[in-house]
Amino acid sequence: xxxxxxxxxxxxxAVLPHCAQSVFTQSQKDAMLGAHNNARSIASPTPCTPLPxxxxxTVLANxxxxxxxxxxxxxxxxxxxxxxxxxxxxxENLFISTNTPSDPAxxxxxxxxxxxxxxxxxxxxxxxxxxxxxxxxxxxxxSQQLGCGAKLCDAANTKSYPFDKxxxxxxxxxxxxxxxxxxxxxxxxxxxxxxxxxPSLSSTAPPSTAVxxxxxxxxxxxxxxxxxxxxxxxxxxxxxxxxxxxxTICLVNWSM
Numbered sequence: 001x002x003x004x005x006x007x008x009x010x011x012x013x014a015v016l017p018h019c020a021q022s023v024f025t026q027s028q029k030d031a032m033l034g035a036h037n038n039a040r041s042i043a044s045p046t047p048c049t050p051l052p053x054x055x056x057x058t059v060l061a062n063x064x065x066x067x068x069x070x071x072x073x074x075x076x077x078x079x080x081x082x083x084x085x086x087x088x089x090x091x092e093n094l095f096i097s098t099n100t101p102s103d104p105a106x107x108x109x110x111x112x113x114x115x116x117x118x119x120x121x122x123x124x125x126x127x128x129x130x131x132x133x134x135x136x137x138x139x140x141x142x143s144q145q146l147g148c149g150a151k152l153c154d155a156a157n158t159k160s161y162p163f164d165k166x167x168x169x170x171x172x173x174x175x176x177x178x179x180x181x182x183x184x185x186x187x188x189x190x191x192x193x194x195x196x197x198x199p200s201l202s203s204t205a206p207p208s209t210a211v212x213x214x215x216x217x218x219x220x221x222x223x224x225x226x227x228x229x230x231x232x233x234x235x236x237x238x239x240x241x242x243x244x245x246x247x248t249i250c251l252v253n254w255s256m
Contacts, residue, residue, distance in 0.1 A: 022061040022149045028105060029056055032148050032176070035109035036138055043139040045121050048193035052144050059086055060147025060177040068175045071153035073160040079177060091143060091181025093134045095174040098163055100152050108174040112138055121188060133183055140182025141190040148176040 024032065033056050040051040063083055067076045076082075079090045095108035112134035118127040119135055126132035137143065152172050155165045163171070182189060 022065045022147070024061075024104070024148065024150065028103075029061075029148075031103060031105035032109070033146060035105040036146055036176075039109060039113040039135075039138050043190065044116055045192050047141070047190045049191075051139060051141055051190055054144050054146040057145040057147045057179060059083060060090070060145055060179055061149060062147070063090070063149075064092075064147050064175040064177045065149025065151075068149040068151040068173050071151060071158045071171070071173065073158060073162065073171065073173060076175075083177075083179070087145065087179030087181070089181040091137045091140070091178035091183065093137055093176045093178070096162060097172045098168040099170055100172045104150055104172075104174055108176070109138070121192070124186070124188065136189045137178055137182050139189045140178070142180055143178040143182045145179040146176060147179075148174060150174045 022029065033054060037053045040054070043051060060083070063076075063079060066082075067079070073094065073096050075092055075094065079092060080088075083090050093108075093112055095111060097107065101107040115126075115130070115132045115135035116139075118130035119132040120126070150173060152170055155161050155163070155169050155171050158171045158173070161171055
């Protein structure tokens with residue numbers, strides 16, 4: 001009877017994300033969290049108020065680890081349901097390298113943060129041929145819960161492996177999940193302070209007239225620029241989707 005119980009538990013654990021536990025040590029978790037919060041603290045342009053610090057979330061971390069363990073370099077289309085609705089929409093960033101980095105947090109988050117050089121806050125546009133969705137997800141104001149996992153996979157068994165398998169035998173995949181997810185079309189990741197405008201000689205406006213650089217609210221919940229592509233393979237992308245009327249719209253042309 002005891003043996004049968006153990007066998008059933010193993011079978012169930014194979015399919016339930018909460019059974020997986022992040023492989024990161026506590027110091028690596030702290031480093032991953034610190035790297036994200038550092039990127040948020042130096043977001044450009046400067047937020048009107050500092051972005052809230054992210055905190056580590058075990059549910060998101062176990063979800064990320066369970067997916068990393070599958071060695072799939074595509075976005076997890078089931079992550080929202082697998083999180084049991086805890087965050088509504090769950091964002092996701094992916095990273096892969098050909099070997100295990102000495103500091104996964106520094107390597108992955110630094111790579112994502114560099115995308116800010118290609119992102120135009122005013123127009124919500126990314127430079128042609130570039131990806132910005134990883135960065136905007138990191139600095140999305142309301143995304144304040146973080147959980148990550150990682151796995152060193154055999155290249156031969158990695159789905160959508162982006163490198164030449166004849167030259168590289170491994171793929172180190174990092175998965176980070178964010179709750180609630182960001183990257184909504186028509187919305188900016190955070191608000192900046194209004195910029196005062198000096199009146200011209202022909203202007204009748206009072207000296208206190210200001211122009212706001214904040215975003216216009218938009219309830220449309222579909223993806224902006226790129227991010228996690230729920231439901232369709234996006235080999236090198238990390239665009240984050242949102243859900244509108246339970247329909248997920250995915251972009252498949254973005255790549256890292």
